[in-house]
Amino acid sequence: xxxxxxxxxxxxxxxxxxxxxxxxxxxxxxxxxxxxxxxxxxxxxxxxxxxxxxxxxxxxxxxxxxxxxxxxxxxxxxxxxxxxxxxxxxxxxxxxxxxxxxxxxxxxxxxxxxxxxxxxxxxxxxxxxxxxxxxxxxxxxxxxxxxxxxxxxxxxxxxxxxxxxxxxxxxxxxxxxxxxxxxxxxxxxxxxxxxxxxxxxxxxxxxxxxxxxxxxxxxxxxxxxxxxxxxxxxxxxxxxxxxxxxxxxxxxxxxxxxxxxxxxxxxxxxxxxxxxxxxxxxxxxxxxxxxxxxxxxxxxxxxxxxxxxxxxxxxxxxxxxxxxxxxxxxxxxxxxxxxxxxxxxxxxxxxxxxxxxxxxxxxxxxxxxxxxxxxxxxxxxxxxxxxxxxxxxxxxxxxxxxxxxxxxxxxxxxxxxxxxxxxxxxxxxxxxxxxxxxxxxxxxxxxxxxxxxxxxxxxxxxxxxxxxxxxxxxxxxxxxxxxxxxxxxxxxxxxxxxxxxxxxxxxxxxxxxxxxxxxxxxxx
Amino acid sequence: xxxxxxxxxxxxxxxxxxxxxxxxxxxxxxxxxxxxxxxxxxxxxxxxxxxxxxxxxxxxxxxxxxxxxxxxxxxxxxxxxxxxxxxxxxxxxxxxxxxxxxxxxxxxxxxxxxxxxxxxxxxxxxxxxxxxxxxxxxxxxxxxxxxxxxxxxxxxxxxxxxxxxxxxxxxxxxxxxxxxxxxxxxxxxxxxxxxxxxxxxxxxxxxxxxxxxxxxxxxxxxxxxxxxxxxxxxxxxxxxxxxxxxxxxxxxxxxxxxxxxxxxxxxxxxxxxxxxxxxxxxxxxxxxxxxxxxxxxxxxxxxxxxxxxxxxxxxxxxxxxxxx
Numbered sequence: 001x002x003x004x005x006x007x008x009x010x011x012x013x014x015x016x017x018x019x020x021x022x023x024x025x026x027x028x029x030x031x032x033x034x035x036x037x038x039x040x041x042x043x044x045x046x047x048x049x050x051x052x053x054x055x056x057x058x059x060x061x062x063x064x065x066x067x068x069x070x071x072x073x074x075x076x077x078x079x080x081x082x083x084x085x086x087x088x089x090x091x092x093x094x095x096x097x098x099x100x101x102x103x104x105x106x107x108x109x110x111x112x113x114x115x116x117x118x119x120x121x122x123x124x125x126x127x128x129x130x131x132x133x134x135x136x137x138x139x140x141x142x143x144x145x146x147x148x149x150x151x152x153x154x155x156x157x158x159x160x161x162x163x164x165x166x167x168x169x170x171x172x173x174x175x176x177x178x179x180x181x182x183x184x185x186x187x188x189x190x191x192x193x194x195x196x197x198x199x200x201x202x203x204x205x206x207x208x209x210x211x212x213x214x215x216x217x218x219x220x221x222x223x224x225x226x227x228x229x230x231x232x233x234x235x236x237x238x239x240x241x242x243x244x245x246x247x248x249x250x251x252x253x254x255x256x257x258x259x260x261x262x263x264x265x266x267x268x269x270x271x272x273x274x275x276x277x278x279x280x281x282x283x284x285x286x287x288x289x290x291x292x293x294x295x296x297x298x299x300x301x302x303x304x305x306x307x308x309x310x311x312x313x314x315x316x317x318x319x320x321x322x323x324x325x326x327x328x329x330x331x332x333x334x335x336x337x338x339x340x341x342x343x344x345x346x347x348x349x350x351x352x353x354x355x356x357x358x359x360x361x362x363x364x365x366x367x368x369x370x371x372x373x374x375x376x377x378x379x380x381x382x383x384x385x386x387x388x389x390x391x392x393x394x395x396x397x398x399x400x401x402x403x404x405x406x407x408x409x410x411x412x413x414x415x416x417x418x419x420x421x422x423x424x425x426x427x428x429x430x431x432x433x434x435x436x437x438x439x440x441x442x443x444x445x446x447x448x449x450x451x452x453x454x455x456x457x458x459x460x461x462x463x464x465x466x467x468x469x470x471x472x473x474x475x476x477x478x479x480x481x482x483x484x485x486x487x488x489x490x491x492x493x494x495x496x497x498x499x500x501x502x503x504x505x506x507x508x509x510x511x512x513x514x515x516x517x518x519x520x521x522x523x524x
Numbered sequence: 525x526x527x528x529x530x531x532x533x534x535x536x537x538x539x540x541x542x543x544x545x546x547x548x549x550x551x552x553x554x555x556x557x558x559x560x561x562x563x564x565x566x567x568x569x570x571x572x573x574x575x576x577x578x579x580x581x582x583x584x585x586x587x588x589x590x591x592x593x594x595x596x597x598x599x600x601x602x603x604x605x606x607x608x609x610x611x612x613x614x615x616x617x618x619x620x621x622x623x624x625x626x627x628x629x630x631x632x633x634x635x636x637x638x639x640x641x642x643x644x645x646x647x648x649x650x651x652x653x654x655x656x657x658x659x660x661x662x663x664x665x666x667x668x669x670x671x672x673x674x675x676x677x678x679x680x681x682x683x684x685x686x687x688x689x690x691x692x693x694x695x696x697x698x699x700x701x702x703x704x705x706x707x708x709x710x711x712x713x714x715x716x717x718x719x720x721x722x723x724x725x726x727x728x729x730x731x732x733x734x735x736x737x738x739x740x741x742x743x744x745x746x747x748x749x750x751x752x753x754x755x756x757x758x759x760x761x762x763x764x765x766x767x768x769x770x771x772x773x774x775x776x777x778x779x780x781x782x783x784x785x786x787x788x789x790x791x792x793x794x795x796x797x798x799x800x801x802x803x804x805x806x807x808x809x810x811x812x813x814x815x816x817x818x819x820x821x822x823x824x825x826x827x828x829x830x831x832x833x834x835x836x837x838x839x840x841x842x843x844x845x846x847x848x
Contacts, residue, residue, distance in 0.1 A: 087750055091848070096806035101748040112746040112803075119530065120746060120803035 003125045004106055010128040011099065015085050017133040023076030028145055030071025034064035035152035043159055046166040052174065053160075053167040060156055083107075093131045098124035175382035180219055180228045183375040187216045190368050199282070199360035208364055211238040215372070225383045226513050229376045233517075236372030242365040247358035249318035254281055254352070257314035261307055268296060268304040269311075281356030289349035294338045305333040308348075322351040383510045488524065495519050528737045533798050536730050536738060537563070543588035543726040548581050549717060550710030557701045557816045558585060558675070560799070564791040565739050566698020567654050567674040569639075569689075569820060576703045577714075578677040582635045587726040589735065591632035591671070598642035600685060604649035608659050609666075624661060629653050632669060632732060636676035640686045647693055650674060654696045671735050691779075691823065698788050699813070700820035702836075745794040747805040750848075752790070755810055758846055759786040762822055762838075770845050772838045776828030781821040788817035807848045815839050 001009075038060040045051050051059060086100040102124040105117045112120065194200065194208045215235035219228055254276045261273020268291060275284035296304060312326035329344035498519060502512050528536075537559060544555050554570070558581065561568045570578045579595075586593030596607055609627035613620060628634065629650070639647065653659050654674050658667045676697070678689070694700070706714060717724055730738075761768040763780030773780070792813030793805045800809065819835040827833075 087748075090806075096800075096802060096808060097748050097751055097804055098802070098806075100750065101746055101804035104748050105746055113744050116741075116744050116746070116803055123803050 003121050004102070007099070007102060007121065007125050007128055010125075010131070011082065011086060011089070011103075014089050014131070014133045014137075015080055015082075017137065018080065018085065018088075019076045021137065021139050022078070023072045024139060025141070026075030027068050027072025028141060028149070030068040031064060032145065032148045032152065033071065034067030035060075035149055035156065037067060038063040039152060039156050039159065042156070043163075046159075046163050046170070049166070049170040049173050051167070052171045055170075056160065056163070056167065060160075089131075093133075093136045095124070095127050095131070098127045172382065172384050176225050176228075176379060177223065179375075179379045179382035180223045183228070183232060183379065184216060184219050186371055186375060187212050187219070190371060191216070194364060194368075197360065197364055199357065200364065201357060204357065204361045204364075207242060208239070208361065208368065211235050211242075212368060225379065225510050228379050230513065232372045232376035232379065236369040236376065239365045239369035239372060243362045243369075244358045246318055247355050247362055250315050250322065250355045251279070251281060251359045253314040253318055254284070254311070254355070255279055257311050258284065260310065264303075264307070267307060268300050269307045273307075281359065282353050285349040285353035285356060288352065289346050291345060293333060293341045293345065301333050305330040308333070308345075319351070319355060322348060322355065325351055380510075380514065384508070491519075491522055491524075528734070528741060530741070530798055530801065530803060533738055533741055534801060536734055537799055539729040540585075540588050543729045544581065544584050547584040547717075547724045547726050548577055549713040550706045551577065551581065551703065554581065554701050554703050556799075557699050557813070558582075560792050560795045560813060561699045561701075561816075562589070562671075562673055562735065563738050563742055563795045564698060564788075565671065565673075566788060566791070567676070567696065569694070569697040569700045570675065570677045570703055571680055571700060572677070572703030573705075574679055576705065578703050579635065579637055581703075582633070582675040582677070584726045585675070586633045586635070588729040589633065590728040590731045591735075592669070593633045593635070594628035594631035595635040595637060596628050597637045598639050598646070600641060600643060600687075602642045602646050604646050605661075607646065607649050608653070608661055611662050622662070624664065624666065626666070627659075629659060630666075630668060632671055632673065634672075634674045636674055638679060639676040640678040640689055642687065644687050644690060647687065647689060651693060651696065654693075671732055671739070694820045695782050695784050697820060699792065699816040701816055702819075742791070742795045742798055745797055745803060745805060747790065747794065751793075751805050751807060751810065754807060754846070754848055755786055755789050755793070758810070758814070758842060759783070759789065759818075761842055761846060762818065768846065770838070770841045772833070772841045776824050776831070776833045777822060777838060778825040778828075779823040781818050785818050785821040789814060792817050811843055814843055 041063070042051065042056055042060050045059070046056065083100060083103050086103050087097075089095065090097045090100050098120070102121050105111055105120060109117060111117075191209055191212050194205050194212070197205070200208070212235065215231050218231040222228075222231075258273040258276020258278075261267065261269050262277045264270060264273070267273075269288070272284045272287045272291075275281070275287060291304075293301065293304070308326045308330035312323040312330065315326070316323040325344055325348035329341050329348055332338070332341035332344055498507075498515060501507050502515070507515060540559055541552075541555055544559075545552075548555060558568050558570070562585070570581070572578055583593070583595070596602075605627065607627050607629050609625050609630065611622040612625050614623040636650065639650075653668060653672070657670065657672050658665050660666075674697075679686075757768055759781050760766045761770065761780075762773060762777065762785075763769060764774045764777050766773075766780070769777075769780075789810055790805075793809035796809040796812050797803070797805045802809075815836050818839050822835040822838060824833060824835065824838075828838075
């Protein structure tokens with residue numbers, strides 16, 4: 001082999017070893033740096049609620065690996081000019097500038113005569129052959145550099161072990177955000193359903209969409225726990241307010257009456273009765289309007305007048321206007337005035353259709369309100385207040401008188417699913433399980449001073465088995481009825497305790513609004 | 525050009541040292557520096573107290589090198605003509621004419637003994653000879669035979685009746701070599717050799733032609749660019765105003781080394797590399813010759829002189845601090 005090629009081969013080998021050495025040395029320093037960065041950044045992130053446990057672990061590992069790899073590979077692949085490396089090796093291997101001179105002579109042959117150049121090259125090669133790079137340039141790791149990563153790893157482990165509450169808080173925040181996002185999607189679906197609901201008029205769609213759209217915007221703009229819950233609850237209340245209880249009663253009455261009419265075979269209003277019995281008042285109204293009273297026989301006219309009176313009687317309490325129109329039509333039929341009867345029938349049909357539309361809106365609004373209430377409960381539950389959420393949702397149901405909440409509804413809407421809003425009111429004296437709340441659990445239990453398991457304090461047994469008498473209460477019993485305390489007095493006292501607890505920070509922040517709402521609801 | 529190999533170079537150099545060593549006991553570094561200076565084609569100033577063998581060393585070297593040797597004992601009344609030569613009236617065949625009679629400077633190896641005893645006028649008579657290798661007398665210039673070396677000695681103790689060499693002349697000396705007292709065992713050897721029946725004598729080791737070839741080979745030795753740069757930085761760092769100047773230089777040096785100092789460093793390092801069996805100059809070679817090449821070119825200021833700072837201390841610190 002050409003002497004210079006052999007020399008170059010040696011030099012290449014040395015450079016390779018130098019790269020390995022630099023890579024390992026700087027990789028170790030990168031490990032230290034990575035661990036330090038991961039520790040500082042990770043701990044800062046923990047306090048900002050960026051990480052749950054596995055994310056923190058992954059972050060520390062990935063950042064450490066990344067910095068280690070970058071520094072290690074960066075150092076290993078850092079450009080090493082050949083001539084500069086040769087000079088460094090001359091120094092490191094005590095080659096007395098032989099290699100660097102040989103390289104320079106190769107690049108610039110005019111620096112020395114040919115024979116001298118050749119001899120210098122051979123001399124450099126002979127010296128290069130004696131070099132063992134691993135022995136002459138061993139891989140040295142300073143004890144401090146080896147110790148630092150271990151210390152940082154220990155610190156990271158300790159930091160991880162001490163950060164359970166941060167992980168929990170981060171997880172809660174994450175759950176809350178997910179729950180809010182779910183509610184956003186739910187509201188978007190509700191808006192789509194309202195838009196596609198053919199039973200609703202354009203005005204009703206607009207009326208229903210307005211609070212939903214507002215809630216959507218509020219959730220997107222201010223996706224915090226309290227504001228989201230507040231938005232959902234208030235939206236549910238707004239939607240609830242849009243329902244018309246009278247329409248529901250009218251429909252119920254029409255259904256019952258319709259069942260009777262459907263059973264009267266061959267009667268003029270049999271088909272109307274069937275539609276009413278099927279809960280389809282709009283179709284029934286259409287058929288009623290299409291009934292041509294002039295074509296009826298006298299018997300049929302009399303039968304129809306009677307049926308109209310039955311219908312009027314059924315809705316008299318819930319929808320007097322409809323009842324009156326039906327009575328007018330029956331009266332006109334009995335009086336033999338088909339034109340007036342037809343006119344009255346048309347008016348009654350219109351009222352019935354309006355009732356049907358109001359009922360459709362009722363259903364949509366109640367369903368949306370139920371979704372809002374349920375959503376509020378889910379958001380609160382995600383924030384760690386599951387029980388309070390259920391209690392809050394149940395309370396809201398009880399106040400509004402509707403079957404909304406996460407419990408089993410008792411509504412009679414066949415389309416309503418478990419947990420969705422029912423259409424029938426729940427009595428004011430409902431019990432847990434009737435509407436939303438299923439059970440009661442403590443959410444705040446004051447602990448004894450010093451906690452449990454503290455020193456047992458007992459009274460000195462001074463005399464006899466009964467113990468020492470240290471005081472004596474009043475012996476005269478109170479008069480009957482004196483033990484009762486006025487409701488407002490008790491409520492005021494508890495409100496004061498509650499206010500102080502909130503101000504002192506004893507109550508978790510996310511529950512304060514719920515507790516305030518609870519006390520507001522208790523006010524007479 | 526390089527008619528001799530490095531092996532021959534080393535053998536010849538070793539032979540010279542061996543022959544000198546037959547007469548001169550110890551003083552290995554002094555001999556080495558004188559040899560380096562001769563092989564680099566430079567003149568040497570040896571400084572030391574009387575009786576250390578300075579004159580003996582140079583006489584022995586003259587024997588070993590088989591060169592035309594002459595000795596000039598410098599005294600205050602020595603005149604330039606006593607060194608250079610003079611024109612005398614000649615009467616040959618009835619024709620009278622002035623003929624040049626060469627002085628003792630016309631030799632290959634000139635021993636200028638106790639050079640600082642002569643007046644500056646006489647000292648300066650050596651200037652042209654040392655730098656140009658020629659002598660001008662009565663408007664005629666005579667070339668000196670090569671190789672031509674001036675090996676001067678001076679006594680640092682006797683200040684009375686001496687004339688310190690001017691800086692310009694000092695700069696013309698390739699090396700200034702300090703001759704120190706021998707060690708005990710060396711002293712014993714000296715006593716044995718000089719008080720016995722027989723007196724040792726050096727044999728011929730090399731001639732003028734070989735010396736010329738060795739000088740040619742030494743000049744051809746390659747120097748890596750970073751070593752050259754190091755020499756330049758080192759030289760410049762002897763100037764107190766240079767940014768790389770060491771604290772001692774800044775405090776105690778009045779003037780730094782001239783470019784001749786750099787040349788001496790480089791050439792001396794080349795010869796040293798060859799003597800060490802290498803074909804290239806290493807930093808160690810530069811370090812080996814740096815004190816001898818720089819010490820007489822470094823002019824200390826008043827503080828330095830007052831505090832007894834030695835140029836070697838300044839150079840030592842520079843070598844320690846200057847990154848290679």
